[in-house]
Amino acid sequence: MKQFLLDGQPVPFEDGQSILEAARQAGHYIPSLCWHKDFPAHGSCKLCIVKAAGRHVSACATPAKEGWEVESATPEMNGERRALLQMLFVEGNHFCPSCEKSGNCELQALGYEYEMLTSRFRHFYPDRPVDASHPDVLLDFNRCIFCELCVRASRDVDGKAVFALTGRGINKHLVVNAESGRLGDTDFSKDDLAARICPVGVILRKGPGFAVPIGERTYDGQSIREQKLKEEES
Amino acid sequence: MSPAPGSPPARKLRVPTTSLAGCFGCHMSFLDIDEHLFELVELIEFDRSPLTDIKEVGPCDIGLIEGGVCNAENVHVLRAFRRQCKTLIALGACAVNGGLPAQRNHLSLSECLREVYQFRPGIENGQIPNDPELPLPLDKVRPIHEVVRIDYFLPGCPPSGPAIWKFLTDLIAGRTPRLSDGLLHYD
Amino acid sequence: MSALPPNPAAPLQAILRRHGHDPSALLQILIEAQDIDGWLPAPALTQIAAALGLPRARVEGVAGFYSFLYDRPVGRYRVLFSDNITDRMLGNRALLDALCRKLWVEPDKVSEDGLVSIATTSCTGLCDQGPAMLINGRAIGQLNHRRINEIAELIRQQRPLDQWPAEYFHIDDNIRRRDALLQLDMLPGAALAAAVARGREGWLAEMQASNLRGRGGAGFATAVKWASARNAAGTRKVVVCNADEGEPGTFKDRVLLNTCADLVFEGMTLAAWAAGADSGFLYLRGEYRYLRPQLEAVLARRRTAGLLGKGILGEAGFDFDITIHLGAGAYVCGEETALLESLEGKRGTPRIRPPFPVTHGYLGRPTVVNNVETLAKTCLIALEGGAAFAATGTAQSAGTKLLSISGDCAAPGIYEYPFGVSIARILEDCGASDTQAVQVGGAAGICLAAYEFQRRIAYEDVPTAGAFMIFDGSRDLFEVARAFVHFFAHESCGFCTPCRVGTALLRGFMDKLNDGHGAKADLADIDWLDRLLKNASHCGLGSAAPNPVIDTLQKFRPAYERRLVSLDFEPAFDLDAALAEARQLTARDDPGAHLQTHEEDGR
Numbered sequence A: 001m002k003q004f005l006l007d008g009q010p011v012p013f014e015d016g017q018s019i020l021e022a023a024r025q026a027g028h029y030i031p032s033l034c035w036h037k038d039f040p041a042h043g044s045c046k047l048c049i050v051k052a053a054g055r056h057v058s059a060c061a062t063p064a065k066e067g068w069e070v071e072s073a074t075p076e077m078n079g080e081r082r083a084l085l086q087m088l089f090v091e092g093n094h095f096c097p098s099c100e101k102s103g104n105c106e107l108q109a110l111g112y113e114y115e116m117l118t119s120r121f122r123h124f125y126p127d128r129p130v131d132a133s134h135p136d137v138l139l140d141f142n143r144c145i146f147c148e149l150c151v152r153a154s155r156d157v158d159g160k161a162v163f164a165l166t167g168r169g170i171n172k173h174l175v176v177n178a179e180s181g182r183l184g185d186t187d188f189s190k191d192d193l194a195a196r197i198c199p200v201g202v203i204l205r206k207g208p209g210f211a212v213p214i215g216e217r218t219y220d221g222q223s224i225r226e227q228k229l230k231e232e233e234s
Numbered sequence B: 001m002s003p004a005p006g007s008p009p010a011r012k013l014r015v016p017t018t019s020l021a022g023c024f025g026c027h028m029s030f031l032d033i034d035e036h037l038f039e040l041v042e043l044i045e046f047d048r049s050p051l052t053d054i055k056e057v058g059p060c061d062i063g064l065i066e067g068g069v070c071n072a073e074n075v076h077v078l079r080a081f082r083r084q085c086k087t088l089i090a091l092g093a094c095a096v097n098g099g100l101p102a103q104r105n106h107l108s109l110s111e112c113l114r115e116v117y118q119f120r121p122g123i124e125n126g127q128i129p130n131d132p133e134l135p136l137p138l139d140k141v142r143p144i145h146e147v148v149r150i151d152y153f154l155p156g157c158p159p160s161g162p163a164i165w166k167f168l169t170d171l172i173a174g175r176t177p178r179l180s181d182g183l184l185h186y187d
Numbered sequence C: 001m002s003a004l005p006p007n008p009a010a011p012l013q014a015i016l017r018r019h020g021h022d023p024s025a026l027l028q029i030l031i032e033a034q035d036i037d038g039w040l041p042a043p044a045l046t047q048i049a050a051a052l053g054l055p056r057a058r059v060e061g062v063a064g065f066y067s068f069l070y071d072r073p074v075g076r077y078r079v080l081f082s083d084n085i086t087d088r089m090l091g092n093r094a095l096l097d098a099l100c101r102k103l104w105v106e107p108d109k110v111s112e113d114g115l116v117s118i119a120t121t122s123c124t125g126l127c128d129q130g131p132a133m134l135i136n137g138r139a140i141g142q143l144n145h146r147r148i149n150e151i152a153e154l155i156r157q158q159r160p161l162d163q164w165p166a167e168y169f170h171i172d173d174n175i176r177r178r179d180a181l182l183q184l185d186m187l188p189g190a191a192l193a194a195a196v197a198r199g200r201e202g203w204l205a206e207m208q209a210s211n212l213r214g215r216g217g218a219g220f221a222t223a224v225k226w227a228s229a230r231n232a233a234g235t236r237k238v239v240v241c242n243a244d245e246g247e248p249g250t251f252k253d254r255v256l257l258n259t260c261a262d263l264v265f266e267g268m269t270l271a272a273w274a275a276g277a278d279s280g281f282l283y284l285r286g287e288y289r290y291l292r293p294q295l296e297a298v299l300a301r302r303r304t305a306g307l308l309g310k311g312i313l314g315e316a317g318f319d320f321d322i323t324i325h326l327g328a329g330a331y332v333c334g335e336e337t338a339l340l341e342s343l344e345g346k347r348g349t350p351r352i353r354p355p356f357p358v359t360h361g362y363l364g365r366p367t368v369v370n371n372v373e374t375l376a377k378t379c380l381i382a383l384e385g386g387a388a389f390a391a392t393g394t395a396q397s398a399g400t401k402l403l404s405i406s407g408d409c410a411a412p413g414i415y416e417y418p419f420g421v422s423i424a425r426i427l428e429d430c431g432a433s434d435t436q437a438v439q440v441g442g443a444a445g446i447c448l449a450a451y452e453f454q455r456r457i458a459y460e461d462v463p464t465a466g467a468f469m470i471f472d473g474s475r476d477l478f479e480v481a482r483a484f485v486h487f488f489a490h491e492s493c494g495f496c497t498p499c500r501v502g503t504a505l506l507r508g509f510m511d512k513l514n515d516g517h518g519a520k521a522d523l524a525d526i527d528w529l530d531r532l533l534k535n536a537s538h539c540g541l542g543s544a545a546p547n548p549v550i551d552t553l554q555k556f557r558p559a560y561e562r563r564l565v566s567l568d569f570e571p572a573f574d575l576d577a578a579l580a581e582a583r584q585l586t587a588r589d590d591p592g593a594h595l596q597t598h599e600e601d602g603r
Helices: A019-025 A075-091 A106-113 A149-157 A224-233 B025-031 B036-043 B072-084 B093-097 B100-104 B109-119 B161-172 C010-018 C023-037 C042-052 C056-063 C085-089 C092-102 C145-156 C190-210 C222-231 C252-259 C261-275 C286-304 C336-343 C372-384 C386-390 C423-429 C477-491 C497-514 C520-536 C540-544 C547-555 C557-561 C577-586
Strands: A002-006 A009-013 A049-052 A055-058 A069-071 A137-139 A163-166 A173-176 A203-205 B013-015 B017-019 B044-046 B060-066 B069-071 B085-091 B137-142 B152-154 C077-082 C116-121 C133-135 C138-140 C175-177 C237-243 C277-284 C321-326 C367-371 C400-407 C413-418 C435-440 C446-449 C467-472 C564-566
Touching (some): A002 A019, A009 A019, A019 A224, A049 A075, A075 C497, A075 C520, A106 A224, A149 A163, A163 C056, B017 B025, B025 B060, B025 B161, B036 B044, B036 B161, B060 B072, B060 B093, B060 B161, B085 B093, B085 B161, B093 B152, B100 B137, B109 B137, B109 C577, B137 C577, B152 B161, C023 C042, C023 C056, C042 C056, C077 C092, C085 C467, C085 C477, C092 C116, C138 C286, C190 C222, C190 C261, C190 C372, C190 C386, C222 C261, C222 C367, C237 C261, C237 C336, C237 C372, C252 C261, C252 C286, C252 C372, C252 C400, C261 C277, C261 C286, C261 C321, C261 C372, C277 C336, C286 C321, C336 C367, C367 C372, C372 C386, C423 C435, C435 C477, C446 C477, C446 C547, C477 C497, C477 C540, C477 C547, C477 C557, C497 C540, C520 C540, C520 C547, C520 C564, C547 C557
Parallel strands (some): A002 A069, B013 B044, B013 B060, B017 B060, B060 B085, B085 B152, C175 C413, C237 C277, C237 C367, C277 C321, C400 C467
Antiparallel strands (some): A002 A009, A049 A069, A137 A203, A163 A173, B069 B137, C077 C133, C400 C413, C435 C446, C435 C467
């Protein structure tokens, strides 16, 4: 079987497999936010950035090549990942203590994984009003990281295309499929895949909040690295 | 262990602490290091702090700042800490990213003050306080690293007692502090 | 679910019909629909979505991507001042302010009577005759206070643009130096006849022999691209001419399209002949929309002459035609995969590569994307042969290069040189003196200081898509870099984290220095951001965005250092100003109601 070297360790792969997929399958963690095993690579968050044959590439969107030497868990790459996380934290309003997703949030868990102690840069504090118009689901745009998983899930799986991105650059933002701009005016349902796929705290079920006590949430007892590799095995 | 030749004689590190736009929750958590406090006071002595009642911060080694910067007085205190401390630490979520108080940042200050002092149900002829004794609020709440240079960050709402203990013992021992093994939390 | 939208009004229906209700024509439909009211009201988006069978959110997403599409009303006269650094050097800001004053309107707002709105836009490609503006999509150059006064009066009188003095809209070619391409006087069809006579394989062999490389900047071998598309599986192959000339300081494609459109279209047809393509698109940047009528006329003539359509030049099976697609104000669409997305009526977000356009391009078909100048050059190769072409220029850079020269020189305009020409020679030819720096290749290019002027224009030394902006000793290179950083932040598509946030952060740091809050620590942060943008960005926009800062920090560092107010740390904002709102609310002005901006002042 063909293989490449990830931080010096051989990783077997099949033709067409991305560096990230092959690595995870072989039990090596490369971080990601926008990547999802059931969807084609997206390549926007850049957390999976690695150095392959000396060049920076997205591990999720780059097909593995025989004999490549790939650097991932190096101080340099982890430093860049930490900076990318810091960017995501300053561009939105991420106040973990008051977020229901805290403890189950992938962005937060990656912050822990890469020992992000400060968001370092100037906070943008954007004004992004929440949308509580839907009976079952709340949208808190303050936490959006533009992974487009809800966009893709709603369009490709739910067959509804409830979400889309508009605007450009730092003004890019999520919109819903209604002239009113309100989720309550779309055909969105709490049973949609898009209602469950958000890696951060944008799309939240209404009803009892903070139900799972601190200490028992997804990333309280285990790191995102352990959790994701476990998911890979199952 | 005897000090190396030429190095200054061993002395306790002076540590001031304060809470700016914070809730003193981080200070309460500090007290959660419990019996470690006895070890700690062998190594440090407190300067200005809610624990000492010293009013002005003097020359110090390691300053701990809880809370973000929401008014003019916070700026004065923070600057004084920065001037006096060799090392300054942002302690807790509000100091690190503005925290709960910064959630007013998407509102204008006028809206906030008018709502609170003038238009709230039950208020008649309410006035926004203008006593010169009161510090004026800034238009936005800022994390402290946007106002002065900060050397270390210890996030958490609040950071746990063990996290604070680990951080301080690392620092006092001359190690770059690291929060490993589940000590790092943002909530 | 929303109720069904009412039927579109007749003008919108006509637009939808003309485009066959084709979802891939969404951008074109939006551009035309906007002509009805000058902006795109929410119900119009709903109607367009319903008529095309697209989710409304997707239509909103596309409409929100392009600078020239508006989701709120604009003035009946919509004035956009070109805001390239060269326009700024020629005083565009003072002219903008003057026009705003005369018409009682604030920048970026609409006048109360809805008559006029005035704003800035990225480089409009008139740097040789700036300061320039677009008014309702039509270009006016050589602005000065007299002309601004006249324009204010014409707007006040609500005179239709067609009745404005024609000389306003006259755009000069300013061709200052001609070489092989600009000297070519070709009868339409001559190059095509030569290529057809050689057969498809023979023609491709000539192209291979020519060593022609892409003139868009990247320098990929054109023949390799054509051959790859030809060999790619799939039918209905496509040739796209990239006329999204958005790189600040570049305007040679505008001149080629204005005076040599036949060469460009003939080049596209030559590409189609080689690659076996049957459809072609000219992706024309929205800023050049005023060229469209004359370009359509050229296409019509070529169809009549049998140079487009079915059985071109009587060759059975050689079917090819060209459609013009308009952009709508998005620099990133110059990136070829973003351009393809835009052609398909989507947001101009660069795709993941591989697959490359030559195998999976427009609507998944094998697609050749070439620059305007590249395509025009292929006519020379068809007429004179590949070997003759390869014999000119330098070893790795065959042929000539068109340069768009602007900035501090006596004779700005278009200069065609064989590759290998030195910077010093160009500066001499265009009458530049006391030159401090030259920005070659536009904002994304390279900033050369005087000690580098012996370097040469060539892929192996200083590659360029053609922009050549000159800055004399009176210019501040920090201001130049800051203008480019603003440009990139404005034009970032926002797809990937490093570019979306990084360009905004970089803009913040440059403004911090500019606003008198600079500290030494900022320079380290700028360095770090530069590296991250370069390494981690999804496409060339993000990785090129830090170039102006990297170059000027290296070569003109004092321009940054003299802006530092602290050698340590300084807040990015004015602390005393941050109390202004509270002072106003409390009517206080006592000493305690103020903060020293710099801590040192208070000591």
